[in-house]
Amino acid sequence: MTAPFTFNTTRSVRFGAGVLGELPALALPLTGPRVLIVTDPGMMGTGIVDLAVGLLRDAGLETTLFADVQADPPEAVVLAAVDAAREARAGGIIGLGGGSSLDVAKLVALLAPGMEALADVYGVGKARGPRLPLVLIPTTSGTGSEVTPISIVTTGAAEKMGVVSPHLIPDLALLDPELTLGLPPHVTAATGIDAMVHAIEAYASASPNNNPVSRALACEALRLMGGALLRAVRDGSDAAARADMLLGSMLAGQAFANSPVAAVHALAYPLGGHFHIPHGLSNALVLPHVLRFNAVVAPAPYAELAPHAFPDLAALDGQERAAAFIERLATLSADCGLPQRLRDMDISAEVLPRLARDAMNQTRLLVNNPRPLTEADALAIYTAAH
The missing domain is CATH 1.20.1090.10 (Dehydroquinate synthase-like - alpha domain)
Known part of the structure; x- marks a missing residue:
């Protein structure tokens, strides 16, 4: 007999070549007209961020960028992104990039409402929510962060800690394989x-x-x-x-x-x-x-x-x-x-x-x-x- 189990995943997944073009129509009902895009400096040079921002702004969404995510993001980066979301009065968060950008976006959506602090949510099931609406767009084929309830943060000098909670699972994962065509071989590997x-x-x-x-x-x-x-x-x-x-x-x-x-x-x-x-x-x-x-x-x-x-x-x-x-x-x-x-x-x-x-x-x-x-x-x- 199969033992009892629980299975949770992202509520909606949109997959296909060119589906980034559908971002405004898919995001607006979730986020409202004011969004924060969370990404990293490397992504800024690819043209993908400019494309996404252009699509959103052409559709009438007020878009703010936070592009300072680092690999293995430290707590300071997460908190700076939270401040950016609050200053922009963002109604929703869009994570665009590799796993680090998506992980930061999850925590921004969770923490921006001001109901809980980062230090209090490390571990399994500590986050209470609510969070802002959340859309994740991966540009690498690695972490699967767009469908997981996990965000990893570097604390102190070297240790990594996780926030694990169903509240981190996004509302929408948008997967466009065309966004991965420019990945260099070592990153692909x-x-x-x-x-x-x-x-x-x-x-x-x-x-x-x-x-x-x-x-x-x-x-x-x-x-x-x-x-x-x-x-x-x-x-x-x-x-x-x-x-x-x-x-x-x-x-x-x-x-x-x-x-x-x-x-x-x-x-x-x-x-x-x-x-x-x-x-x-x-x-x-x-x-x-x-x-x-x-x-x-x-x-x-x-x-x-x-x-x-x-x-x-x-x-x-x-x-x-x-x-x-x-x-x-x-x-x-x-x-x-x-x-x-x-x-x-x-x-x-x-x-x-x-x-x-x-x-x-x-x-x-x-x-x-x-x-x-x-x-x-x-x-x-x-x-x-x-």
Whole structure:
């Protein structure tokens, strides 16, 4: 008998080439005539922000820009964006860009009404709402933030903390694969591996809310992305590959939003916090080593996933198939041109114990790992990855 579970996702999803043009008609009923767009400096040079602003203003919406989002956004950036929303008297928030911009937009929508403070909402289920109407438009195929109840913030010098609440799920996710055509190969690769990690960890999660819907979505996400990632990296203008990556990323986001991720993310976060390594690359660096650790006692999920991502692995069985899946993921990462070792990122062996200690603070994630993991285990995984 299927165990009880809960599945939540974005109320409305609009997917398709060119759907950015529908933004004014879709946003206005939600946000009203005054919006704040949350984005980052890199996006400002792409022409996408100008296009979105032009569409909104031509439709009569009063549009204010906050374009100071940083990767791994610190609390100060979130609070500055909240101030901008209040000053603009925004009736709704539009997040446009990669995962960091979308995460900041979520928190701006939550905090701008002034009903709660950022320091009070860290953790699971702490945010009470209400929030401003929220539209998210991803321009990378990685985080799936447009369909998740999660926002990650860098607190202090290096530690990352999460706000997890259904109140962060947006009203509308608008996915236009044409917005991803300009992504450079290294960003395509890192964000693509990140999305595949979401699907893998959601499927294998030890969460009591691991459910049939999330598992089905994870399988379809891997089917799409396993066949498309390398094509998208090698030919950024491959529209079909870009569409499969964006859709796969969203499906993986829906999966892990309800069946949460685990030790790959827990060990990746200290790499981003201390060394400012992009999140997707941090995941890629530890992914095969965490999965090898898990597969010693829990090979079944990886064996089940293998033929969805790599159909030829269906010829193998059990532990052999799980092992081949892990090695194929490592090969895919290398073929995409991503660094493979922590030492490639100028991370010395001396800092590995500190990384292991910091990883153990990610209790929200570690409880979902299919194999219990100690600080000594974390250090051994970092050492293997070094």
